[in-house]
Amino acid sequence: MSYVADPRVDAYIDALPEWQQAICRQVRDLVHEADPEVEETIKRTVRPYFVLEGNICALLAAKTHVNVFLYDGAIVADPHGIITAGHDNKTARTVAFREGEPINAPALIAMFREIIANNRAGGWRKIKRDQQRD
DSSP, rough: OOOOOHHHOOOOOOOHHHHHHHEEEEEEHEEEEHOOEEEEEEETTTTTEEEEEEEEEEEEOOSSSSEEEETTTOOSSOOTOOOOOOOOOSEEEEHHHETTOOOHHHHHHHHHHHHHHHHTOOHHHHHHHHHHOO
């Protein structure tokens, strides 16, 4: 897969233990596979973000896992039950991956694509407002 990699995201990933690097690289590839227009950036000083007309997700490596924060306002379906935290969060939910755990790539790509579609429709905040009006 070919995409424009932000060297600051490379630096973040390269500084991690090998098992976390592998998770971050796979998630990075999956978000770009979801839409070739996805861009990479750094926000909050060092955290990798993936954006397209709004935030899609961010990476945060912790001691025992890697968190993928999904910026979806808790409106994106999770039929495979991959969300691990933030079920009631108004802004983002989390999928945590631990060493040796497989990534459900089809489920994650589907969520990325839905977040991107919501971003293109004005963002999850607008969608929630519109739903409340109905």
